[in-house]
Amino acid sequence: MTLRRRRATSADVAARAGVSRTTVSFVLNARTDTGIPPETWRRIEEAARELGYHPHGAARALAGGASLTIGFVLRQSSEQVAADALLAETLWGIASEARTAGYRVLVEPLSPDGGRYSELLHSERVDGLIVSGPRVDDEELAALVADGFPIIVQGSLPDVPVPSVDIDNRAGARTAVEHLLELGHRRIACITNAPLAYTAAADRLAGYREALAAAGIAFDTALVAEGAFDAASGHAAMTSLLVGADPITAVFVASDMVAFGALRALREAGRRVPADVSVVGFDDIPLARHFDPPLTTIRLPANALGAAAGRALVDRLAGRPTRERTLLPTELIVRESTAGCSKSSGGP
Amino acid sequence: MTLRRRRATSADVAARAGVSRTTVSFVLNARTDTGIPPETWRRIEEAARELGYHPHGAARALAGGASLTIGFVLRQSSEQVAADALLAETLWGIASEARTAGYRVLVEPLSPDGGRYSELLHSERVDGLIVSGPRVDDEELAALVADGFPIIVQGSLPDVPVPSVDIDNRAGARTAVEHLLELGHRRIACITNAPLAYTAAADRLAGYREALAAAGIAFDTALVAEGAFDAASGHAAMTSLLVGADPITAVFVASDMVAFGALRALREAGRRVPADVSVVGFDDIPLARHFDPPLTTIRLPANALGAAAGRALVDRLAGRPTRERTLLPTELIVRESTAGCSKSSGGP
């Protein structure tokens, strides 16, 4: 291990350029209103480059009053995180957006019942937070919001007055079901992605109902089954839906993971997809295109979601006005799990 | 937005407890060698609690010379990150381990061709780095290592003298193939998880060869096909393996994602799994247990991997000796994609 030479400080740069530290600070922070002549400017930049100068983060944070760091809080259990196929991509989106504004991202896993936000915020290690998937009853979060801390929720939290960024679950679900309707389906079931206590699940179900209503089809609770995150729940839900006397011709499954189980249940019941039953998923996880058959689904723009959350927080930190709620559009990806309805619903 | 009152500083705590700032610092940093009487100790702790005091991170970093932050560098493209089903879990492992030592985790996405490490390290925003998936030709990384910066590589980087943490790919692959051998299989193919330029792919193939060699079976290049991360590559590889005259009875696919495509190819070729062909995967992604049939695979302990990397870096930062290379064991998870070989290889 070679001996590392001491870091260069702004004083070193000043000495080398033959000016004071203040002037160095002005130049390196691009303060153009200070009337530094181009020649001096150049000399300082050159000295900084030659010395390999990088401002000390902590010193800058202490003096400047901003850590230039944003916190990404995962308000989920370890298992939920592990099962979230799109989390890494979201994180990427946050980080790249943050970086264009000079921020870095600190990740803080916080089990729903476990740790606290306060240390992170009060220690000023982060200038603001993006909180992913908080529960409705997250009191500490509500308190921090009330205290005026810069916080953006990724997801939705109806009762707390905090800016949030989410995808348009309802419109996405509606698009999915409209696709099925356009193909001529009328008996369309729905398997939720999670218990309805989760707002995303409730919203997707609402989108399903909206589409049906717009098409003049009565909502039938017998056609709705509850999934819960994983494929096993989708298998069970689909199986229960198949016992009905009047068979369905299509299903909207509000999660690709759950849809994977549903597809299997259909196969086991001898129903072909899409010949007998069409299936639309939601999320567009990386494997969805490789399902058997490749899954028609609603793409959740994970990267863009992260980027939007990052931008919202950065805007807020810069004092720019922030929208109370940002909803990102989803996109229908048509693959091979959907087809026209063969059984016309009792023709002439 | 309520007006936030000014943060409490250690001076406030000192004033409230009727002592000096120094004494406060001693108590809150639990310096037991300073002979502070219990009564004073208690008074200070109480004052801190009442004021809701949290030490200022930047100030502490500046004075103490350590940021108490570690960087997690993703040396991968955005697409690779999105496709990595286990990344979030690994991150969780790093973060929880880091936290027990008082560290936080800063995530730095760095496309292979894109950004640089230097700013992060030289600005002392992090005390050390965990680098995930660097290329062999990562010159900047090699330079930083040579400069003596505290770095842990997650994965392997044979030519650079840097401590690394990885799973035992070779042993895992060997276990997978041994499982097939114990079931009586003799014609066992292998589909790699990635091109062999990736050390993980080469190691897993080596494990496959070792197991065969130990069983006295000759290695046959015709039984090896190259996968590349996704299911499509597995489908292609499997299809190519099926054209052989002497049919295989088992495949070791060095990635669950790739195995997913392989399973599909088998189904399309009319080969039943496991009746006609047994399949063992690698990684144990969350969906693997829901494959059709549920996939026998080698579990990659993602959380433990992150934790081990975190611990290694924390140890290094604390000046404790660090192992040059840590290899985590994998575990065979037997599900339903493997079964005994029906075709005895030419009995008596």
Place this chain on the structure above:
DNA sequence: GCGCGTTACTAACGCGAGTTAGTGAGCCCG
């Protein structure tokens, strides 16, 4: 009653930058 050792603290410096108030030099104008 002086020296010595504890005990229980505190004063003051330093970390590395941002920032405010100010200063000397040069020039113009009257």
Place this chain on the structure above:
DNA sequence: CGGGCTCACTAACTCGCGTTAGTAACGCGC
């Protein structure tokens, strides 16, 4: 020739905390 103005900078303070060196008070032995 002096007052005022711009130009090009700088001295010095600040952020909040860790830490070193030091000190005042007290007890104890001789």
